[in-house]
Amino acid sequence: MSDTSLRMGQTRPEPAARPWEGAEIVLGVRDLRVSYYTPRGPVRAVNGVSFTLRRGEAFGLVGESGSGKSTIALSLLQLIKPPGRIEGGQALLDGKDILSLSEEEMRRLRLAEIALITQGAMNSLNPVMRIRDQIIDAWRDHGEPVNCREAEDRIRDLLRWVGLRPEVARMYPHELSGGMKQRAVIAIAISMRPKVIIADEPTSALDVVVQRQIMQTLRRIQRELGAAVILIGHDMGLMAQFVDRLGVMYAGKVVEVSPVRDIFKDPLHPYTQLLIASLPSLARKGQLQGIPGLPPSLLSPPPGCPFHPRCPFVMDRCRVAVPLLELKRPNRLVACHLYERDEEQA
Amino acid sequence: MTTLLEARKVTKVYGGGLFRRDRTVALEDFSLRIEPEPPSITAIVGESGSGKTTLARLLLGMTMPTAGAILYQGKDLRTLSRREWRAFRRDVQAIFQDPYEVYNPFYRIDHVLHTPLKKFGLVKSEREAQQRIVEALQAVGLRPEETLGRYPHQLSGGQRQRVMVARALLVRPRLIIADEPVSMVDASLRATILDSLRALTRDFGVSLIYITHDLITAYQISDNIIVLYRGSVAEAGHAEPVVQEPQHPYTRLLIGSIPLPDPDRAWSEEQEPSEIGRLADASTGCTFANRCPYAMEMCLERHPPLYQTERYRVTACYLYRESPLLASEHLDEAFVRPGVAGPAVATSGAADDSTAGA
Numbered sequence: 001m002s003d004t005s006l007r008m009g010q011t012r013p014e015p016a017a018r019p020w021e022g023a024e025i026v027l028g029v030r031d032l033r034v035s036y037y038t039p040r041g042p043v044r045a046v047n048g049v050s051f052t053l054r055r056g057e058a059f060g061l062v063g064e065s066g067s068g069k070s071t072i073a074l075s076l077l078q079l080i081k082p083p084g085r086i087e088g089g090q091a092l093l094d095g096k097d098i099l100s101l102s103e104e105e106m107r108r109l110r111l112a113e114i115a116l117i118t119q120g121a122m123n124s125l126n127p128v129m130r131i132r133d134q135i136i137d138a139w140r141d142h143g144e145p146v147n148c149r150e151a152e153d154r155i156r157d158l159l160r161w162v163g164l165r166p167e168v169a170r171m172y173p174h175e176l177s178g179g180m181k182q183r184a185v186i187a188i189a190i191s192m193r194p195k196v197i198i199a200d201e202p203t204s205a206l207d208v209v210v211q212r213q214i215m216q217t218l219r220r221i222q223r224e225l226g227a228a229v230i231l232i233g234h235d236m237g238l239m240a241q242f243v244d245r246l247g248v249m250y251a252g253k254v255v256e257v258s259p260v261r262d263i264f265k266d267p268l269h270p271y272t273q274l275l276i277a278s279l280p281s282l283a284r285k286g287q288l289q290g291i292p293g294l295p296p297s298l299l300s301p302p303p304g305c306p307f308h309p310r311c312p313f314v315m316d317r318c319r320v321a322v323p324l325l326e327l328k329r330p331n332r333l334v335a336c337h338l339y340e341r342d343e344e345q346a
Numbered sequence: 347m348t349t350l351l352e353a354r355k356v357t358k359v360y361g362g363g364l365f366r367r368d369r370t371v372a373l374e375d376f377s378l379r380i381e382p383e384p385p386s387i388t389a390i391v392g393e394s395g396s397g398k399t400t401l402a403r404l405l406l407g408m409t410m411p412t413a414g415a416i417l418y419q420g421k422d423l424r425t426l427s428r429r430e431w432r433a434f435r436r437d438v439q440a441i442f443q444d445p446y447e448v449y450n451p452f453y454r455i456d457h458v459l460h461t462p463l464k465k466f467g468l469v470k471s472e473r474e475a476q477q478r479i480v481e482a483l484q485a486v487g488l489r490p491e492e493t494l495g496r497y498p499h500q501l502s503g504g505q506r507q508r509v510m511v512a513r514a515l516l517v518r519p520r521l522i523i524a525d526e527p528v529s530m531v532d533a534s535l536r537a538t539i540l541d542s543l544r545a546l547t548r549d550f551g552v553s554l555i556y557i558t559h560d561l562i563t564a565y566q567i568s569d570n571i572i573v574l575y576r577g578s579v580a581e582a583g584h585a586e587p588v589v590q591e592p593q594h595p596y597t598r599l600l601i602g603s604i605p606l607p608d609p610d611r612a613w614s615e616e617q618e619p620s621e622i623g624r625l626a627d628a629s630t631g632c633t634f635a636n637r638c639p640y641a642m643e644m645c646l647e648r649h650p651p652l653y654q655t656e657r658y659r660v661t662a663c664y665l666y667r668e669s670p671l672l673a674s675e676h677l678d679e680a681f682v683r684p685g686v687a688g689p690a691v692a693t694s695g696a697a698d699d700s701t702a703g704a
Contacts, residue, residue: 064532064533064534064535065502065504065532178394207393207394207559208393208559208561208600208603208604208605209393209599209600209603209616211603211605212602212603212605212613212616213616215605215613216613216615234532234533235533235605236533236607237604237605237606237607238605239607240605240606240607240608240609241605241606241609241612241613242605260609261609261610264607264608264609274534275533275534276607278533278534278536278537279533279607280536280537280540280562280563280565280566281562281606281607282561282562282565282589282590282601282604282606285565285566285585285586286566287566288537288538288540288541288544288566288567289537289541290487290534290535290536290537290538290539290541291534291535291538292538294487294489
């Protein structure tokens with residue numbers, strides 16, 4: 001009980017610039033495979049994804065629609081519904097494979113150890129329940145004895161932590177603005193001090209000014225809590241501002257993982273390079289350069305590297321051999337044959 | 347030369363009636379003129395509640411103003427004959443944020459593309475129609491073989507948006523009013539689509555009113571930007587100075603909030619409203635005063651008028667009250683005219699009227 005209850009005023013010291021370095025691994029995802037069985041055949045939405053998450057770090061998974069990023073979030077909480085199916089892989093949370101847990105074990109794990117904040121999370125609030133009752137509900141659901149007086153105090157602290165006034169406890173969701181609702185959702189998500197928070201496009205429905213406020217709140221809470229965050233999204237700007245390390249997804253695979261500064265300064269995978277070049281900037285006007293071509297159909301992905309049909313540096317072996325995600329530079333993983341060739345020449 | 351489309355001192359109020367408290371002023375005293383020549387791209391930027399979608403609906407004649415008028419070629423939309431209305435429908439095309447509603451669910455996607463070609467007599471043969479449709483779909487990154495023959499519900503939101511852009515490319519109207527046309531499209535493709543819209547202006551003389559919350563893409567494609575805040579113009583003028591050196595505290599907040607794709611340029615912290623700003627009641631003075639770090643006594647009394655702070659910029663803020671006033675109905679006098687040798691950097695007094703000759 002004591003280690004899940006909120007202790008205010010016990011703020012952790014500001015983390016070092018690279019909080020993840022040297023920290024232990026809290027979540028290790030290995031060769032995750034998820035398919036959706038459609039009438040037209042199986043869609044390999046997540047096709048062998050591996051990554052690690054260190055305690056206290058902010059890790060980003062960026063990808064365009066259909067790249068599989070949200071499916072990863074749902075798999076980690078065992079929320080994949082038929083016709084979707086987790087076909088293989090492991091996700092070790094503190095050494096325990098959460099993909100093999102029973103439904104009851106998983107239910108207890110959610111919120112207590114791993115929490116999800118989604119895109120439409122604002123709409124996941126129960127419209128006919130006051131905010132305080134929804135928080136208490138979540139606690140009860142996880143078998144925490146809730147004594148009334150103590151609960152009031154904890155809820156007040158919790159709301160203050162996410163930047164909400166104490167009065168919000170007695171309000172219904174419709175009385176709150178979009179940003180306030182998202183704060184309430186964050187309050188519920190962190191109420192049991194999870195080790196891992198998965199935030200899947202947490203601000204995509206909000207205006208930029210509110211987005212910044214919410215993301216800055218989330219970052220502050222993450223640091224104080226010492227939790228690791230997986231931020232899932234499509235907005236490279238948000239990634240640049242929020243995460244420590246970034247994984248880039250394409251067609252169900254992770255094609256590059258690097259510290260975020262390295263990715264923006266020197267992207268290795270050709271897809272990452274084109275993606276960054278396609279971002280409209282405030283610095284240069286008149287540059288609107290998209291990536292030619294379209295992502296492959298996941299019903300019949302191309303052989304070899306999934307990006308080869310659009311890749312400006314395509315070679316013969318890219319058409320036949322799937323490149324593996326490997327360490328090609330210090331701290332940098334990339335799945336691309338270009339770098340193997342570089343190494344051979346070197 | 348008759349102005350193609352004009353909003354003249356338009357105000358739109360929702361609700362209200364007997365109970366004045368229920369009144370929501372969606373747009374207040376807004377004026378804009380779109381001339382047929384030269385073709386221009388005007389961005390209207392605002393967050394939710396800014397009135398930008400109300401403005402789109404007004405300009406398209408989908409709702410009528412509470413005060414003021416929308417004029418198509420000098421005539422009030424309310425007084426157009428059936429024939430004039432038909433010409434308006436052809437000349438001014440819309441692209442919407444979620445275009446699901448504009449599709450008839452019983453018709454295949456082909457229908458929405460074929461109809462305007464036939465109705466406006468834009469093609470000579472069925473083969474030409476087919477060819478132009480295929481080209482237009484490819485231009486917005488859709489595979490014709492995976493799009494044609496499908497029903498609207500079989501496409502994603504982003505795909506439906508792109509079909510609407512393709513339709514606009516096919517019809518080649520004189521003005522496109524696009525309300526968040528690429529909000530559901532991935533970044534790598536968004537650039538491609540915006541570029542095809544820009545090409546439409548450059549190559550075919552189609553003007554564009556680009557309505558969005560996204561200041562970066564607005565900056566990328568537009569000549570002039572109008573920043574709306576809660577129904578009023580906060581700042582407007584040449585895109586370059588408005589974005590590079592924003593004046594209005596709201597524009598500064600908006601630009602400071604954009605998550606830049608550069609880890610070395612960190613988000614700034616939001617400034618708190620001033621002591622006086624905290625007292626502000628948005629119903630009387632400046633609508634931004636209650637969030638403004640610079641709010642002064644005078645900001646609580648009356649909403650600020652437009653000050654022409656530079657040749658090509660107006661700002662509705664008392665911080666710039668030393669600058670000359672510009673009547674709201676002459677807003678577009680602070681706009682650069684594309685094609686005419688534009689100002690490199692427009693600073694007050696540095697450029698004279700000759701550079702803006704329409």
